[in-house]
Amino acid sequence: MAEFDKVVRGRLVTEDRIIENGFIAIRDGKIQVVGEGVAPAAAEVDDHGDALILPGAIDPQVHSRSQGDQEDFIWSSRAAAAGGVTTIVDMPYDQGKLISTPEMLREKAGEAAEQSRVDFALYATINPLHGASKVAAMAAAGAAAFKFSTFETHPERFPRITTPMLHEAFAAVARTGLIAGVHNENQEVVEAATRAVNASGVTDYRAHGASRPAIAETLAIAEVYEISKSTGARGHIVHCSLGRGYEMAQSYRAQGVDATIEACIHYLVCCEEEDVARLVGKAKCNPPIRPRAEREALWDHLAKGNITVVSTDHVSWSLDRKSSANMLENASGMPGLEVMGALLLDGLVERGLPLTHAARLLSGNPARLFRIADRKGVLAPGADADIAVYVDRPRVYDAAASGHNVVGWSPYEGRTIRHKVVATYLRGELVFDGSEVLAEPGRGEWIKPRLPLALDQAAE
Known part of the structure; x- marks a missing residue:
């Protein structure tokens, strides 16, 4: 009888090295052994040759329910599986429901558990009407983090x-020990700048x-x-488009602040x-995509750690909400789970x-950020076998062609993308085979x- 259920072979990419001719031995959905060379006997062996084997990605910012009757976890988790993402962390700004009580959180989790093909964690938030009074109870109920905004997108939803x-x-x-994530735009500055843009008559792409x-x-x-x-909280910026923002985060870390910061792909x-x-x-997204110099500044900061x-920051708006010639009339956000x-x-x-860097930014760091590193984000014994x-398979990306996205548009359509996911494993089970998503809703x-x-005791 084989000692392990499955062995997955390939070039293992961890946070600190690449293991050539590596293997991962799996039993009961958990990684048991990570090694190089000759692998132990297993009931199944998936040999991927010289392909790159990374920990399953954890997407820290997904909006599955921003538009009612559009995407939901049925589709967001399908795109995730096809993109090598094995855990999505969903935001609390659902259409018609601000996830701001323990009851709402548990209700959403129950519905997501029936729909999702990959694992998920959930952000919670507060309703300005009851302030911070429910934070502890939501943490006890299972919130992975809290999200707030310094800008009002919508008085009830956001x-x-x-x-x-x-x-x-x-x-x-x-x-609670969890992070306090914030949408980082100053209300008064945006309102004044928007008035100036409207007065100027500029409505094309430059307006945003x-x-x-x-x-x-x-x-x-x-x-x-x-x-x-001031409070000792773990402050997290959920998206930063500017090199200056990463300089600020590093400066505050040097002062002893637990200051983390996120770059959208x-x-x-x-x-x-x-x-x-x-x-x-x-x-169109908030904050906006900036000029080329800022993009290159972000890569410099990535290289520096x-x-x-x-x-x-995935959201799949229907195309009618992204097609106005007046830039400011379009909804903000875009899909990206399949190709991040x-x-x-x-x-x-x-x-x-x-x-x-990919293993650290897509897996290890997100797992630590959300306090789930005891089971997620690493290729190491004891962790879930999320892989x-x-x-390297260059192709011109067409979001509609794969069938794994609820919308047929993408900001990356027409772009040549070299890397391609050919297999995704969730707790040792193949959930995407390079063509088809095999996981059913509820996995x-x-x-x-x-x-x-x-x-923990309060949650019992």
Whole structure:
């Protein structure tokens, strides 16, 4: 009788090295042995030759329910599986429901468990009407993190949290040990800049960047980290488009603040002159995609280790909400789950950077950020056997062609992407074979963070 259920072979990419001719031995959905050379006997052997074997990605920012009756976990998790993403962390701003009570969180988790093909964790938030009073209870119920915004996208679905209330919320989150993530744009600056853009008559692709100038982002970042310093909370910027933001995060870390910061893949891949000008509404997001110089600054910070995690900020708006000739009328956000890992690997290769960055930014760091590193994010004994396999197989990307996306558009369509996921394993089970998503809805599990003992006991 074979000692292991499965062995997966290939070039293993970990956070600190690449193991040539490596193998992973799996039993009961867990990694048991990681090694090089001759592998132990197993009931199944999946030999991927010289393909890259990475830990399954953890996408720190997914919006599965921003548009009702559109995507949901059925489709977001399908795109995730096809993209080597084995855990999605979903945001709390669902259409018609701000996930701001323990009951709402548990209800969403139950529905996601019936739909999701990959594992998932959930952000929670607060409703300005009841402030921070429910933070501890939501942490005890299983929230992986808390999300707030310094800008009001919508008064009910995506409200602004004022500075005094943000301080109160950070203090409450600090006691849970979870992160306090913030959408980082200053309300007053954006409102004034938007009025100026409207008065100018500019409506093309340039309007969006002009309506959200860099200072709106950096002022909000400073507010977040100053409140983190005051309260002891783990302050996290959920998307930063500016090199200056990563400089600020590093500076606050040097002062002892637990300051983390996230780069969306579109900020690393796209720029205003080349992509927003061409794609217009399809490339609209908040904060905006910046000029080429900022994109290159982000790669410099990535090389220096100043970026904590890479995400998609994935949302699949229907095309009618991304097609207005007036840039400011389009919805903000874009899909990316199917290609995030491939695009990051492409960028690392193009710039001669170590592939180990991908294991750290897509898997190890997100697992630590959300306190799930006891089982997720690494190729190591004891961890869930979540694995993504990539090969160098250039193709022109067509989001509609794979059938794994609820929408047929993408900001990356028409782009040549070199890396391709040919296999995704979730807890040792093949859930994507390079062509078809094999996992049925309901395969995914709700992943909860490890909490301080007092909160763990409160959840029992």
